[in-house]
Amino acid sequence: MNSVINIPRKIKTGFFGQRMTVLPPNIKKNVIKNDLINRFYLTDMGFYPHAVNHYRERKMGCHQHILLYCIEGRGTVNVQGSALELAPNAFVIIPRNVPHCYKSSEEDPWSIYWVHFTGEAADQLTSRYYQNRNNLLYIPYDEKRIRDFEEIFSLLENSFDDKVLEIANIKLLNYISSFIYFKEIDPAYQEDDVISASIAFMKRNLSRMFTLEQLARQQHLSVSQYARLFKTKTGSSPSQYFNQLKIQKSCQYLYFSNRNIKEICVELGFQDPYYFSRLFKKLMGKSPASYKNQHKKS
Structure with missing residues (x-):
């Protein structure tokens, strides 16, 4: 693999305090060629705080799986005609190529962490998520989960070097798994607590x-x-x-x-x-x- 020095591209979409980073096309090609991470990798990720008027509709779905994790406020996620309310401590994973739309509440706009990820292992991991009875899950708040997101984001914010991409995506696999397997990871968790x-x-x-x-x-x-x-x-x-x-x-x-x-x-x-x-x-x-x-x- 040839290492290429790139400056991460930051995208602004209009929410005060928001952060977002997207892998450029040439970097995605490098990831796809990398056998260490090409079965599970992110394409973009970000944090939208107090996202007033946030709305996104994809009639043909998205090429990647999408994790939406709400820490404050609320909103609605529609996946194949099923409406889910995303509230604090709730998350949803939208499968790739599935029509969907989501919208922040007008009265109580949400603050969400989100990640787009793909690959064969991503497909398998997402299928584990959908073995649950509900598409929307509530999860105990854990400050470490926020720190892990910030660490991955910081890595990509500073460099798209091959080794950095490997570290970020290996960490991302653990990060997404912490949502899907949260009950197994913490057996002491009580759903009714x-x-x-x-x-x-x-x-x-x-x-x-x-x-x-x-x-x-x-x-x-x-x-x-x-x-x-x-x-x-x-x-x-x-x-x-x-x-x-x-x-x-x-x-x-x-x-x-x-x-x-x-x-x-x-x-x-x-x-x-x-x-x-x-x-x-x-x-x-x-x-x-x-x-x-x-x-x-x-």
């Missing part, structure tokens, strides 16, 4: 405020069922628990940063500094200012 998933969602979104209805909907439960399960597992209501997480985070800011109370309020989604101070004192036994001063003296 929605409260752990909800707590993980809270921790990832400490800068936002949610109603009880929004938190219940995020886990696809009724409000009454969600509140009951949450109370049983944690001993607290969802709102109390979320506030406790926010106050714990504020303690870290007070200890380890120079942010003032107003800045901390903004960071944690509190619009009223007086409400934040009252809540802090209720949970910690002293005001935020006293807490910060105590740390400075020590």
Whole structure:
């Protein structure tokens, strides 16, 4: 194989903060000739945060399989006439050459990681995915899965050298497998442990405020069922628990940063500094200012 130095091509499609990279045609030819990775390789990948008005329709399908992984917001995926709602912690794999369309919600636009991949091994791996009863699966949030995506993306962002392509695609095989085999990889996973998933969602979104209805909907439960399960597992209501997480985070800011109370309020989604101070004192036994001063003296 001949190594060719190429500058990865970045594509912009209009979403603030989005990232995307596409393998140029000459690089695809090199991959196809590479027996180490030509049975499973990506053609493009990216991340679309808060993708307002994101819509794509392919009446003849796509030449590659497509992974869509939602971490925030929601949208709809239609595959061969079957409509699936893609919500946080859900993913879908659209088989190659299958007609489909997908659209981000107008009210709550999704943030999605996506990958186009192909090859004989990709066909076989995708068939494993479709052995599940549902085409749409919910998966426990794992920060490592995000880091793995970023690592693959970073490799391709810096170079399309043969060895880099080999490393990126070998890692990609493991990455896609982490979705399809997530239950087998983590036998301790409990499909009905929605409260752990909800707590993980809270921790990832400490800068936002949610109603009880929004938190219940995020886990696809009724409000009454969600509140009951949450109370049983944690001993607290969802709102109390979320506030406790926010106050714990504020303690870290007070200890380890120079942010003032107003800045901390903004960071944690509190619009009223007086409400934040009252809540802090209720949970910690002293005001935020006293807490910060105590740390400075020590």
